[in-house]
Amino acid sequence: MELPVLGWQALVILVVFGISLLIATYSTYAERVIAAFLQDRVGPDRAGPFGLLQPLADAVKLFTKEEFFPAGANRALFVFGPCLAMVTALMASAVIPFGNYLQFGTTIIHLQGIEVNIGMLYVFGVVSLGVYGIMIGGWASNNKFSLLGAIRAASQNISYELAMGMALIAVLMMSGTLSLREITLQQSVPGEWHFWNIVKQPLGFIIFIVCAFAETNRTPFDLPECETELVGGYHTEYSSMKMGLYLFAEYINVFVASAVMSVLYFGGFNFPFQYELREAIAQSQGAVTAQNIITILGVVAVFIKIFSFIFFFMWVRWTLPRFRYDQLMRLGWTILIPLAIFNIILTGGLILLHVIK
Amino acid sequence: MQSLSNRAKKLEKKPMTLAERAYLPAIFQGLSITLRHFFSKKATIRYPEETRPFSPVFRGLHVLKRDEQGRERCTACGLCAVACPAEAITMVAGERKKGEEGLYREEKYAVSYEINMLRCIFCGLCEEACPKAAVYLQADKMAPPRFERDEFIYGKDRLVEPVAPDTRSKRGIQLTPEQAQALNAKLAQPA
Numbered sequence: 001m002e003l004p005v006l007g008w009q010a011l012v013i014l015v016v017f018g019i020s021l022l023i024a025t026y027s028t029y030a031e032r033v034i035a036a037f038l039q040d041r042v043g044p045d046r047a048g049p050f051g052l053l054q055p056l057a058d059a060v061k062l063f064t065k066e067e068f069f070p071a072g073a074n075r076a077l078f079v080f081g082p083c084l085a086m087v088t089a090l091m092a093s094a095v096i097p098f099g100n101y102l103q104f105g106t107t108i109i110h111l112q113g114i115e116v117n118i119g120m121l122y123v124f125g126v127v128s129l130g131v132y133g134i135m136i137g138g139w140a141s142n143n144k145f146s147l148l149g150a151i152r153a154a155s156q157n158i159s160y161e162l163a164m165g166m167a168l169i170a171v172l173m174m175s176g177t178l179s180l181r182e183i184t185l186q187q188s189v190p191g192e193w194h195f196w197n198i199v200k201q202p203l204g205f206i207i208f209i210v211c212a213f214a215e216t217n218r219t220p221f222d223l224p225e226c227e228t229e230l231v232g233g234y235h236t237e238y239s240s241m242k243m244g245l246y247l248f249a250e251y252i253n254v255f256v257a258s259a260v261m262s263v264l265y266f267g268g269f270n271f272p273f274q275y276e277l278r279e280a281i282a283q284s285q286g287a288v289t290a291q292n293i294i295t296i297l298g299v300v301a302v303f304i305k306i307f308s309f310i311f312f313f314m315w316v317r318w319t320l321p322r323f324r325y326d327q328l329m330r331l332g333w334t335i336l337i338p339l340a341i342f343n344i345i346l347t348g349g350l351i352l353l354h355v356i357k
Numbered sequence: 358m359q360s361l362s363n364r365a366k367k368l369e370k371k372p373m374t375l376a377e378r379a380y381l382p383a384i385f386q387g388l389s390i391t392l393r394h395f396f397s398k399k400a401t402i403r404y405p406e407e408t409r410p411f412s413p414v415f416r417g418l419h420v421l422k423r424d425e426q427g428r429e430r431c432t433a434c435g436l437c438a439v440a441c442p443a444e445a446i447t448m449v450a451g452e453r454k455k456g457e458e459g460l461y462r463e464e465k466y467a468v469s470y471e472i473n474m475l476r477c478i479f480c481g482l483c484e485e486a487c488p489k490a491a492v493y494l495q496a497d498k499m500a501p502p503r504f505e506r507d508e509f510i511y512g513k514d515r516l517v518e519p520v521a522p523d524t525r526s527k528r529g530i531q532l533t534p535e536q537a538q539a540l541n542a543k544l545a546q547p548a
Contacts, residue, residue: 038391042401206381319391320384 013094013113020093024251025055027310031251034314058244065240070142073237077140082238082245085133089252092126095119096259097181099269099299103288111269111299112181119180120172123260124165127215131157133249134217134224138234149233152325153224156214159332160221164211166340167204170347171197171264180260184268188275196267203343205265207336212261214332216253219317223325258309259302266305269298416479416494419472421517424462427534429517430491433467440486445476459534462489470516474500474509 029044029052036043044051069075099111116122131154138150174197175183189195198205214221225233235246262268274294282290323331376382402409411417422430433450451468453461460466477500483492503509520537 034395037395037399040394040397040400042399042403045403315388315391316384319387 008107008109009114012109012111016093016096016098016113017090019098020090020252020255023255023306023310024248025059027251027254028058028247029054030310031314031317034311035318038315038318062241062244067242068237068239070237072142074140074142077136078237079242081133081137081140082242082249083133084136085130085249086245086252088126088130088133089249089256092123092256093252093259095122095180096256096263097184097268098259098302100185100291100295102292102295110181111295115179115181117177117179117182120168120178120183120264123180123256124161124168127253127256128157128161130249130253133246134234137238137246141234141237143237145231146234146236149224149226149230149236152226152230153217153234156217156221156223156328156332159329160211160214160336163207163332163336163340164215166337166344167201167207167211168264170201170204170340170343173344173347173351174200180263180268184263184270187267188270196265196270198265201265201343201347203339203346205261207340207343208265209261210331210336212257213313213316214328216257216313217250218254218313220320220322221328222322223328226322254310254313255306258306258313261309262302262305268305269295269302271298271301274298411496413496415496416481416484418474418495418498418500419477419483419511419516420493420495421467421470421513422491422493423518423520426459427520427537428458428460428462429466430462430489431467431470432463432465432489432491433470434465434488436486436488437483437492440482441477442480442482443476443478445473445478446483447471447473467513470513472511472516474511475506 032054033043033051035041044054047053047057069078094113095116097110097112097115101111102109134153135150138146138148138153141147171183172178175186177183177186183197187196213219217224223233224230225235227233230236235243238246274297277297278290278294281293285293424430433448435448435450438444438446438448448470449468450465453464453466479494481494484494500509500511520534
């Protein structure tokens with residue numbers, strides 16, 4: 001068990017990436033099942049039991065389809081676009097704390113890819129880079145519809161990132177740190193479990209979740225791939241697995257957005273009555289075992305929260321029609337940003353009056 | 358403008374209330390509607406495993422019936438062909454020879470009897486017209502899809518009710534009831 005800490009962390013990073021990919025894979029399946037259920041259908045049920053091998057069938061289909069390069073496309077950028085979208089989507093999952101820590105003897109393993117004290121800033125930075133994937137894809141296609149879709153994506157992401165950041169500032173004012181792990185730990189106080197940020201920041205959470213929908217280009221904000229106006233949007237010219245990577249990146253983004261929301265607003269790996277439970281286990285099994293059990297239960301808790309959010313993303317997608325582009329811009333600039341500023345002022349006032357910490 | 362019928366309704370566009378402008382209540386209303394559908398009964402029928410039951414008035418593929426002694430009922434009178442609005446039925450009548458009494462019920466019988474399923478509209482008028490209760494439209498069978506047009510012209514080989522399963526050849530060779538009985542008995546014996 002005398003692995004250097006770096007070795008354990010490398011393993012954790014690999015596991016985190018693997019989990020992100022696996023969840024994104026099965027999100028495609030879940031999306032189809034949820035869509036079907038919301039429309040009184042059954043959904044995929046042919047490939048394997050309950051259609052569980054459907055993602056595999058999709059992957060085989062995408063890999064065996066023809067690779068198509070449009071005439072006049074910039075080949076290097078054309079390939080680079082989907083790769084960038086995929087890489088940036090995956091990178092953001094590295095700083096998300098999926099659990100507290102496990103202890104084996106003297107080895108302590110933090111269930112987090114990398115603990116950086118600027119975690120939230122890193123997520124924002126990487127997510128902002130994600131728009132390059134779309135932008136490059138739209139540009140390199142040499143197709144005007146794709147370019148328009150890419151421009152829409154870029155302006156949409158920039159507009160909503162502002163409101164998102166401002167909604168987040170209110171959280172940061174309370175926590176005083178950018179580390180996602182710290183923010184999670186602050187959301188639990190022994191003896192009290194309802195200290196999740198959603199209780200203190202309901203308005204901020206609504207702004208954040210609306211912006212998260214826009215940032216991940218999900219309905220009702222999927223204007224960049226609006227097929228009624230733009231054929232297929234920024235990925236009109238893409239085929240086979242390059243197209244698949246774009247769609248896949250979207251699901252990873254949904255996963256990351258869900259994870260960030262559950263960490264920032266829903267207490268991450270904290271769950272009700274964890275301190276009472278730990279006390280009970282510690283008395284019979286010892287403190288270390290109690291900590292490990294609570295950590296594993298915390299991982300389960302965080303994934304339940306994440307899956308609920310992923311379900312919510314899909315639920316909204318199959319309920320709401322997409323906005324018109326001017327409505328989207330008006331919502332972002334004239335409603336969400338002023339609301340976010342108001343939320344900051346409100347939070348500041350409440351902190352000043354010692355109503356919230 | 359003056360309304361002549363007095364039925365015209367005057368529409369007024371009220372300003373939206375705060376809840377309407379906030380938009381979120383409407384979103385939650387929509388979400389609750391879709392969530393109810395999440396738990397509702399699915400309309401899907403898993404086709405190859407499950408089939409939808411036919412309607413009670415469904416008329417399907419024709420069959421030429423035999424009588425209780427296994428003889429063909431059809432006497433090739435041609436009333437079905439006359440009654441057919443789509444002119445899908447053609448037949449050639451023949452005279453029963455000596456020794457064929459077990460095969461055909463009357464002295465006259467149909468040497469050939471063809472229905473073109475591409476023309477047929479499954480109206481059931483042939484069934485109504487038949488004085489010998491020979492032609493029926495089955496309520497549980499459809500004319501299956503085929504690749505070639507001539508495969509839709511159903512001859513006696515495919516129309517006449519089989520005497521018993523397994524005694525009917527695809528080439529349309531008809532067995533007498535005695536022959537069929539003998540064959541069935543032979544088949545029923547353990548090998």
